[in-house]
Amino acid sequence: MRNPVVVGVSGTSAGLAAARLAAREAVSRDCQLRVIHAFTWPNPGASEDYEDARRAASRVVEEAVASAKRSTPRVRVAGQLVDGPPDRVLVRLSRTSALLVLAGDDLATAPSLPLSSVLPLTVGHSWCPVMVTHGPRTPAGALMVAVDGSASGLLALRYAAAESRRRRVGVEVVHVVREFAGRHEEEGHRVLAASIAAVPELGRVRTLVLAGAPGPTLVHAGAHARVLVIGPRGTRGTGLLGSVAREVMHRAACPAIFVHGRAIPAQRTPSGSSGALAR
Incomplete structure (x- = not known):
């Protein structure tokens, strides 16, 4: 079984664009796409807020999966909500991935780490190649x-x-x-x-x-x-x-x-x- 393409999303339009790009990459490699949202909860004492936050996080995954399917109907895609800091989650998944796709403007919104740290930590420590994209446009050059x-x-x-x-x-x-x-x-x-x-x-x-x-x-x-x-x-x-x-x-x-x-x-x-x- 071929290793999947993994895309990390956090609920932004940039993340949805990354999911669509990742869908094309997965189809071109004839492998599955895995849409991942890393969930962390900074306030353990507020159980009601926790449930709301977790439902919202699940919707982030569902929306990205739907966007990937609409853009590339042939893609085999699965979504998953994973507990943990986004950089650690993605680096761990990179061990068994063909490619990790990230939107530069998307991961900057992750709440559990300083704004500028998630992307370089993930790219710098990944075990597989990492594709970083900043928008929906993919030039047609070499x-x-x-x-x-x-x-x-x-x-x-x-x-x-x-x-x-x-x-x-x-x-x-x-x-x-x-x-x-x-x-x-x-x-x-x-x-x-x-x-x-x-x-x-x-x-x-x-x-x-x-x-x-x-x-x-x-x-x-x-x-x-x-x-x-x-x-x-x-x-x-x-x-x-x-x-x-x-x-x-x-x-x-x-x-x-x-x-x-x-x-x-x-x-x-x-x-x-x-x-x-x-x-």
Whole structure:
């Protein structure tokens, strides 16, 4: 049995849009969609309020399931109300999921954690790839993947190769340098060539060396991409997310997929500089 696509919702229009996107992802993978709402109760002494809150939470799940079915009638979908903090619930479910889909504007409303923490905690600690979306629009461009010569970038490239075949779309491989000067641009092309050589299943791709601050440059470049794939480098102290990944997570116009090393077995790292893309 194939692992499901899991979408986390909390009752916003952004969450409903994420559920519809997740339904399409599930059908394209021929797997089930699971709609999850994490329920926490901060006031144990108020039993009447608890029952009302739990009924409201159940309606959140029901509405998202109905929206997914309306948008994609072929989807096999099940909804579930799960007790616990949203980041812990979703990370636990990610262990047996093919893909975790989150709406960036949706999880920011979760009451049990500070406004800005649920999304990066979930993305940073997930065991499966995480797709973050900020709206209903899905551009029709190529699949874009960012590389920087690191093992993290290579994992993203390998995942992008598989996704491009499944989606039947072209791939744009991007490397960001701080500025267009002779050695920086040459080094950027070397990083691209070494990365692509390490993933022969890619086939033909378009390569781009871009100049600027890595985060904003990737966000701008991905404005017309179908999907932006990134291997989020960081440290345990920052929840496995670096500054570039956080910028993409919060600002990318297209859906962004974050791929961790634990989700895909590591292979050899291409030679070349680590570049400027310090994720």
